[in-house]
Amino acid sequence: MTEKVYVNRTLNLRKIRIIGFDMDHTLVRYHSEAFEETTHRLVVERLIRSKKYPEIIGSFAFDYNLAIRGLVIDKRKGNLLKVSRHGAIRAAMHGTKVMDFHDQKLAYGSTYIDLRDSRYSAVDTAFSLSTASLFMQLVECKDSNSSLALPDYEQMANDLMSEVDGAHRDGSLKGLVRKDLDKYIIKDPDVVEGLEKYRKHGKRLFLLTNSDFNYTKLLLDYAIQPFLKDVKHWSDLFEFVITAAQKPRFFFDSIPFLKVDLATAEMTNQEGVLVPGIYQGGCAQDFTRDLQLDGDEILYLGDHIYGDILRLKKDCNWRTAMVIEDLECEVEKNKIVEPIQKDIEKLMNEKHPIEVKIVDTISEQIEKKLSKSSEVESLQKQIEQIDEKIGIKIRERQNHFNPYWGEVMRTGNEESYFAHQTERFACIYMTKLSDLLEMSPRTYFRAPRIPMPHEMS
Ligand SMILES: [Mg+2]
Structure with missing residues (x-):
């Protein structure tokens, strides 16, 4: 099976006691x-x-x-x-x-x-x-x-x-x-099936969204409720449903929880230790304390690098997972452009010895006080010709991605800023939630060893 969960930092799912989900674009996808x-x-x-x-x-x-x-x-x-x-x-x-x-x-x-x-x-x-x-x-x-x-x-x-x-x-x-x-929201029965599977393994689940209670209820009634098999209602699936959470403030501020009545949407102050239910507001500090968990026993999945992931990683020690919908096309297209990428690398390899030769020839001229030779000029011409071919190949490659911008995760040979943030703050990442849920809740996600430049020479 091809891996669909990508690992930045090693994560053992067996150590995770409770898994939280953002709603919009994470638990519930949009058209x-x-x-x-x-x-x-x-x-x-x-x-x-x-x-x-x-x-x-x-x-x-x-x-x-x-x-x-x-x-x-x-x-x-x-x-x-x-x-x-x-x-x-x-x-x-x-x-x-x-x-x-x-x-x-x-x-x-x-x-x-x-x-x-x-x-x-x-x-x-x-x-x-x-x-x-x-x-x-x-x-x-x-x-x-x-x-x-x-x-x-x-x-x-x-x-x-x-x-x-x-x-x-x-x-x-x-x-x-x-x-x-129907026009805006995607129904994904695989997500519900996956969540129920995780519950069978004893994983506790919660929802943490900035959307208000009424909108949360609307989407859960539509996208989750119809596909439930093991439990009667989505409020049984998620031990805690935290709405209007004001992320990223939720992760670093100290905001009290309000209890929400499922039937009437009425809100009351939450007194004492949190018990399973539906809430508004709140903060990570109280949540982690009342559940008597260590931060690294909590995994949170979101799609917003700033709102869901960055502050969470900086302020709490919860584990993080990011859903990047845009990757869906990118992973496929990376396979399609592989031969073009190979051509580009071949041309780069042709260019390298010529560049070295130019450097050596000019250095020799300077050091031995020789007059300029025509050789350098002809070598530079060769480089220009190769660059032209590389330019054509790069455009050909880019045309497979967004016509204006190319790929989300790369700018040429470098990572994009967005990719860099993902790498820094998300322990794991994936295209969609069901990619994680189809894996066993006992999976050990091991980060690949990525060689540094000095290790590749
Ligand atoms: Mg979201």
């Missing part, structure tokens, strides 16, 4: 393109209505390919950036136009960007794809219609982000999902 298209439309309407943006933006068509996960929005310059693990810009768009290397250099020099700067905003969940693509369309619209009364790039980004937040918070997006669950 992402449909959901993001609806968000895009709703936010455009809100910008026109409440922020008085010109009506013309109502004609924007949603382009799902315009952004991928892990990109960075530069609000000030109106750019979307793909960044390497070191923070170097490796691809960029201004509005909906691709910036070439020369334009990138003009805009950013060769400095590394500091992602802690508030002018940058990461596209770090599937829910932010529509934000990124709408921002790029607004930038394009402003650039090509100077007479339009649009604010500066940074203000547009802030307006847009506040309307996206508003649409998520005030229930307008959720209202649309509620009306057409």
Whole structure:
């Protein structure tokens, strides 16, 4: 069987006593393109209505390919950036136009960007794809219609982000999902079967979501309840259902739990030690203490590197697992592009001895005070020819992935910033939850030994 769970840090599932799940995009998957298209439309309407943006933006068509996960929005310059693990810009768009290397250099020099700067905003969940693509369309619209009364790039980004937040918070997006669950939510019986299998092995399960109780109930009633076999109700499957959790604050702050009544949605203060049930709010510290568990006996799965994984890893010692839906296509496509990758490596190997020869020849000229030979020139020509072939192969390879951005996890030979964060903070990662659940709850996930550069020579 091919491994579908990828391991950054060794994890013995037998040592895990309780497993927690984020809901949106982790336990319950979305038809992402449909959901993001609806968000895009709703936010455009809100910008026109409440922020008085010109009506013309109502004609924007949603382009799902315009952004991928892990990109960075530069609000000030109106750019979307793909960044390497070191923070170097490796691809960029201004509005909906691709910036070439020369334009990138003009805009950013060769400095590394500091992602802690508030002018940058990461596209770090599937829910932010529509934000990124709408921002790029607004930038394009402003650039090509100077007479339009649009604010500066940074203000547009802030307006847009506040309307996206508003649409998520005030229930307008959720209202649309509620009306057409089939369109937006994926039913996955394998997940429910897997969860019941884990329970048979004595694993305790809990749900920890930022969604409110009513929306959580809606999705669980739709995507989990119909497939239950061993238990009657989803509230029996999950020992704790924690809603409106305010992650990442849940992991480092001290917020009291409120108890939620399943039938009436009424809330009361939680007194004393936590008992199985449905809650709102709360914090990891109280949860870990009341369950009398060590942090490393708890495994938590989420899809949001910042909200679910990063702060959790930094502030608690729970184990972490990340669901990266985007990997589904990437793993398949990596296999398809393997022959192209081999060609690229072959060409690189052809180039190397020529480069060495150039270095040696010029060094000799300098050291022995010789006059310039024509040999160097002809060697440089050879390199140019090989580079041209490599360029063609790289584009051919990239065309198999996102047409604008290529792969999510790589920028050329380097890891992308997103991949680097995943590697640092997620103990294991996978495309979808059922990939983990189809494995035995007794699995020992062993991290591969990854050679360092000095070990490969
Ligand atoms: Mg989520």
